[in-house]
Amino acid sequence: MSDAKIRLYVEHPLAQGQAVPLNANQTHYLFSVMRLTQDDSVLLFNGYDGEWRATVKQSSKRSGILICAEQTRPLQLPPDLWLLFAPIKRIRTNFIIEKATELGVSHIIPVQTRYTNSDRVRQDRLQAHAVEASEQCGGTYVPKVSDLQQLDQLLATWQANRRILWCDETLTNTRTRLDTKDQTPWAILIGPEGGFSADEAKRLRATPQITPISLGPRILRADTAAVAALTLWQSTLGDW
């Protein structure tokens, strides 16, 4: 395992010579599943210290310690972009979390709207999905996933300078051009499968931070819309 193909997210500071204790799951994965032994290498990241190659110092059935050997990649933060989305079926919600992490967002906020089916989300599971996606895609940052928030409460206290890109499915043939010189922080808002209610749409249109955008003439599922909107934003205003 000297080429260190395994990437692991840890909640521990990473620095030259730093000892990193492993929890029970990590111990099981590295030593029972992947069969690592003394001096084998693994890549670690914690979301703020970049990526480090670490080697196995101690291993047992129940615990283990890694030692950081060298930084292999600096921290790469995504743009200050939030994703607000109405949770849908579990597999598609997980998919949205995975794709948002890959495409690069700083913060993911599940929002409850009039037509959102679920009235709660398992924040811990969604956060774990973001960690897993970052482990898989070579990321050094993990977007923070919030607990479910009410859309109207969120809008009532929305900061004045963060703009919202709203994927408005009633706009089918208008091209919205984003100003590529724009430097403000943004959020992308994706509605539920049933769309927004008339009241919600009215409120959104009256919110000064909102920019509506069309995603073409075909009806997109909410998860497709999320990936498409993130792509449009990243390719014009983001770090692509």
Add this chain to the structure above:
Amino acid sequence: MSDAKIRLYVEHPLAQGQAVPLNANQTHYLFSVMRLTQDDSVLLFNGYDGEWRATVKQSSKRSGILICAEQTRPLQLPPDLWLLFAPIKRIRTNFIIEKATELGVSHIIPVQTRYTNSDRVRQDRLQAHAVEASEQCGGTYVPKVSDLQQLDQLLATWQANRRILWCDETLTNTRTRLDTKDQTPWAILIGPEGGFSADEAKRLRATPQITPISLGPRILRADTAAVAALTLWQSTLGDW
């Protein structure tokens, strides 16, 4: 069921007064699952006659006949855009088919590359996925899904005027701008999870129809790359 929420793809011409016989699966779905009865409505499309409201004329356990009442939507063709992708795990391959259908392509070609895991695909299942995606997203067209083709054979006989947008993962920080005046037919090429081999990459770079494009500084899964590339193409050269 007079509001006709059910959409069904049929392999039969659709026109005013046209009788449309149902196969065994459709009969089971409409009459046993959805419990439609005489004179109930359903929306039909066949990929070339647009969308029609049809009503139940005859129904039994084993067969049924619908009669086309009125066209509810004209045929809407996608742009002349092909998607070439290397098949990956089944769930992610299905996902690519679904998303390509929603985002709008005319033709989907699974390609075998050096690092493609599978050496065959179930073309019939992939085609059925495209049909289902079109039923769900309100489409009136279904992209044709080909059988698996060898990338090098495909390139050897590639037509001179169809350009290829190649998502080159080695280009991480170069912005490729697509010429929005471009009117030629295009294809998008997505590699397998392991990327293209050195020989393949060399051949692709030497192919005059190829335009390489970067999808940002993070590593994207193949299915994410497919959706991102389709979005970029549609928003600059397509019908969005």
